[in-house]
Amino acid sequence: MPFRRVKFTFKTERIQSPVIYDLGQKFDVVTNIRRADIDADNGWVILEIEGAVDEIERGLEWVRDQGSDVSSLDGDILAG
Amino acid sequence: MPYVQSLRCKECGRDYPQEPIYVCDFCFGPLEVNYDYDAIAKNISRESIQDGPLTIWRYDALLPADRDNAVNIGAGMTPLLKADNLGKVLGLNNLWIKNDAANPTHSFKDRVVSVASTKAVEFDFDTIACASTGNLAGATAAHGAKAGMNTMVFIPADLERGKILGAAVFGSVVLVNGNYDDVNRLCSELGDDRRWAFVNINMRPYYSEGSKSIGYELAEQLGWHAPKHIIVPVASGSLFTKVHKGLQEFAQLGIIENADTKMHIAQPFGCSPVAKAFIEGQAHPKPVIPNTIAKSLAIGSPADGMYSVGIANKTGGSATIVPESEIAEGMKLLAETEGIFTETAGGVVISTLRRLAREGVIGPDEETVALITGTGLKTLEAIADSVETLTIDPTVRSFDEIVTGAPVL
Ligand SMILES: Cc1ncc(COP(=O)(O)O)c(C=O)c1O
Ligand SMILES: [Zn+2]
Numbered sequence: 428m429p430f431r432r433v434k435f436t437f438k439t440e441r442i443q444s445p446v447i448y449d450l451g452q453k454f455d456v457v458t459n460i461r462r463a464d465i466d467a468d469n470g471w472v473i474l475e476i477e478g479a480v481d482e483i484e485r486g487l488e489w490v491r492d493q494g495s496d497v498s499s500l501d502g503d504i505l506a507g
Numbered sequence: 508m509p510y511v512q513s514l515r516c517k518e519c520g521r522d523y524p525q526e527p528i529y530v531c532d533f534c535f536g537p538l539e540v541n542y543d544y545d546a547i548a549k550n551i552s553r554e555s556i557q558d559g560p561l562t563i564w565r566y567d568a569l570l571p572a573d574r575d576n577a578v579n580i581g582a583g584m585t586p587l588l589k590a591d592n593l594g595k596v597l598g599l600n601n602l603w604i605k606n607d608a609a610n611p612t613h614s615f616k617d618r619v620v621s622v623a624s625t626k627a628v629e630f631d632f633d634t635i636a637c638a639s640t641g642n643l644a645g646a647t648a649a650h651g652a653k654a655g656m657n658t659m660v661f662i663p664a665d666l667e668r669g670k671i672l673g674a675a676v677f678g679s680v681v682l683v684n685g686n687y688d689d690v691n692r693l694c695s696e697l698g699d700d701r702r703w704a705f706v707n708i709n710m711r712p713y714y715s716e717g718s719k720s721i722g723y724e725l726a727e728q729l730g731w732h733a734p735k736h737i738i739v740p741v742a743s744g745s746l747f748t749k750v751h752k753g754l755q756e757f758a759q760l761g762i763i764e765n766a767d768t769k770m771h772i773a774q775p776f777g778c779s780p781v782a783k784a785f786i787e788g789q790a791h792p793k794p795v796i797p798n799t800i801a802k803s804l805a806i807g808s809p810a811d812g813m814y815s816v817g818i819a820n821k822t823g824g825s826a827t828i829v830p831e832s833e834i835a836e837g838m839k840l841l842a843e844t845e846g847i848f849t850e851t852a853g854g855v856v857i858s859t860l861r862r863l864a865r866e867g868v869i870g871p872d873e874e875t876v877a878l879i880t881g882t883g884l885k886t887l888e889a890i891a892d893s894v895e896t897l898t899i900d901p902t903v904r905s906f907d908e909i910v911t912g913a914p915v916l
Contacts, residue, residue, distance in 0.1 A: 432530070436793055436794065461533070461534050462518065462534050462535060462536070464790075464791070475535070496794045498794045498808040499691065499808065500535055501530075501708060502808045502810030502811075503809070503810075504638050504690075504691050504694045504695060504698075504707060505639065505661075505694070506639050506640070506707055506742065506743065506806065507639065507643065507742055507806075507881075
């Protein structure tokens, strides 16, 4: 099963909305949180998402629409 | 190689065997090469280093591969120049320029790729790959050629012709129709299921170690001590963290007495997630969409951003966001005072230096090194509007009129 390792970064006020739970409910993907940290203004969560490639992409698009930044765990690969 | 003990997770400390892997299975933290420093301490000295080759491989005790097997086109041991002219302009009496544009493919990326390609051969890969808008492309293509490997260099199709040719001359280059995000996505998908040595993905723990050699060289070239300040151009943050690590290792091994260098982050306005996090007092850079003329620093989602912020804080360093308009100014200032033509990343560094000197963050007599990491010949478009030339007819009269401005008799 395809998977992606990603990092969500969001404003602290977003932490109260269950983005990751909803992601698993609305889309046919399985989420697996590995690490997270929340400071005064920002929070981030590192997780693995498993599912069909299209479903993962649609899910991540939805997370972006909810106001979170979604980045690959590897960071940008395209370098100078 | 003899001194590598494991790959170790930077977050949870779990150890892994030395393989082409880069992320901790457990916590997804990045893996870093872990050495047996006690054994190194017994075998390294200033003299043993000085007996080595004039490349990064003189420091192979602190690199993850042995110099005898190195894929070597001469990376490293670039000039460290006293910059008295620039210093005079900025009011700095102890200023040095580390000119890494003097590397074989004209950027510091030769250091990291020399290590990554050496490991790729050791791990029995037949293909070495990267995605790049310039410097990394050239370095990977050149080392791939030297190693006799297949090379896969992915470049956005709309990149300037000169940069494409500069990498393509060494071998195959693949132009990708799409924006930066498309190239990023494609490469992580390709990296996932092909047995390639992707220099900054599965080779990243080894690749990034190559940048430590700048720290070692600075200490050696300054007469075995660490400078007070280093200004580093930051994209992913790998270079920044590893220059610091190099100096720390030298101090830990007793090769230098101590390393209390202040590490300064330099980023352009159009892509400054790391500097912004530092300035705002946040530990984690927030990803941005890059829009800067300093294309070599255009990483919106920096893998080592958080670690860079941490080091800048811990060392009493700083972070500067350079306005886009000051990038070409910095390039010109260095060229006109020191005879060194740097690319946009160097313009960002020189403008940062000027600001830090003006604000008193760097004292007039404090030993300071500005890292110049690439050549201006790769980013000519950046200074096209700020360089003036005179055109004359082929007559002395025209010369006198236009060049000397003298009245014609
Ligand atoms: C000329 C130049 N300087 C600095 C950097 C920054 O490198 P890093 O990603 O290690 O921060 C790059 C990266 O591409 C570069 O090309
Ligand atoms: Zn871990």
